[in-house]
Amino acid sequence: MEQIKQTLAEVHTELEDNFAEVVEWRRYLHQHPELSFQETETARFIAEKLSSFGYENIQTNIGGYGIVATLAGKAAGPTIALRADFDALPIEDEKETAYRSKTAGVMHACGHDGHTAALLGTAKALIKHKDSLNGKVVLLFQPAEEVPPGGAKAMIEDGALDGVDYVYGAHLNSAAPLGKIGVGKGFKMAAVDKFAITIQGKGGHGAAPHEAVDPIVIGSDIVSALQKIVSRRVNPLESAVVTLGVFQSGQAFNVIPDTARLEGTVRTFNADIRQQVRKQIESIVAGIATGFGATYSIDYLHGYPALYNHPEETALLQRLFAEEFGEEQVIPLETGMGAEDFAYYLQEKPGSFFKVGSRNEDTATHYPHHHPKFDIDEQALLITEKAFTKIVFSLLGS
Structure with a gap:
């Protein structure tokens, strides 16, 4: 010694x-x-x-x-x-x-x-x-x-x-x-996942929203709903974060665009919670997008554990x-x-x-x-x- x-x-x-x-x-x-x-x-x-x-x-x-x-x-x-x-x-x-x-x-x-x-x-x-x-x-x-x-x-x-x-x-x-x-x-330190959501709506004139399928409104509802996953679907004794960092859509003030893109991250410790949050994101996006007549795609990347x-x-x-x-x-x-x-x-x-x-x-x-x-x-x-x-x-x- x-x-x-x-x-x-x-x-x-x-x-x-x-x-x-x-x-x-x-x-x-x-x-x-x-x-x-x-x-x-x-x-x-x-x-x-x-x-x-x-x-x-x-x-x-x-x-x-x-x-x-x-x-x-x-x-x-x-x-x-x-x-x-x-x-x-x-x-x-x-x-x-x-x-x-x-x-x-x-x-x-x-x-x-x-x-x-x-x-x-x-x-x-x-x-x-x-x-x-x-x-x-x-x-x-x-x-x-x-x-x-x-x-x-x-x-x-x-x-x-x-x-x-x-x-x-x-x-x-x-x-x-x-x-x-x-x-x-x-x-x-938490597990890190990344997701990207593309909402395909139907563009139109800002003065005639009834003739369009507005991806901005749909995306806004999705953003709001995703924030409820942690507060209402995850056991409060567990830790999780769902954060949206990107919301891109449109180029003109009086035009309803065709598409919107959202990107965000999920942070968790528990492997079961990690899978639960992913399923909740997929379910929420599907329900809101299809409910308003849009189509969607989700690219979900499992990052570090x-x-x-x-x-x-x-x-x-x-x-x-x-x-x-x-x-x-x-x-x-x-x-x-x-x-x-x-x-x-x-x-x-x-x-x-x-x-x-x-x-x-x-x-x-x-x-x-x-x-x-x-x-x-x-x-x-x-x-x-x-x-x-x-x-x-x-x-x-x-």
Whole structure:
């Protein structure tokens, strides 16, 4: 045990010494973001860094542009997977910083550049101390987290978790102060589904609505009815969200259009509720549309499942992070209706997903994720690295 503590202390000193390099990687990635399913240069950057560290077992093009690198310790033992995502968002970077995005309309507004830089820093430290490990570490660099069907599912289908015993992931969190780490068991993030409804009516003159089948009126009734699913059809002890984000129809003030298009999202935790809400949406749309003489179509996409942190593995994180950072720094991970495709990994293997606080007193770090001015306190990268290495040496340390 003392030897493990000593080795971990050495590793954390090295992480501190190499911190400026990790920041440099993060800022490079921030300046060169790539959208989901388009991350060719980002994948190349990651693979080249891993190779320069001395990794030989590097698999590329896993589930798209995913990368899997495996580090074998000196002796046999469990296999732990650590994951970072690396896609960006279709948002214009509005920050006034030297490292703002150089790609118009694309930016890292969710911290994925930080996740990748931190896991690269972890990888560099681990390979220097591989003889202190009993077991293997699998580094999962994942594309396309932001857009369903996402990259996690495809990477799993390509064998990214083969032979893995436990999987852990981290996410930067601008809602929590620097130094705080959010840990929590059970369902912590929701399943996300997307639906698109097309209503085919009959166009006409605005002065003669009786001669038309008005898709705007029909769509309005559908919007109103869908909002009653959660309040009147879902058990109040369960959680669900039905939100409409798109309603498009018509181009002129005095013309009744032919069609209307509605798009929305459903968020749930319970798999049965998830199916119930879908059936209710389909039933409501059918009843209202046909009742007013229109036809309709529904395109319903099941996105990521709900993210479930396994109790035993989460309790381990609670203990390890309290040892490393202090009990007062470990805070409850809030349950929210946001979604994460890390949920797919946790459906396959036991593990846990935690969040690392990234805001400080500077208001530049207070913007929410997906905001055009999103930024972080980069010290959060070092905390993420220390958290990852704490997990590895506590489970695999010889």
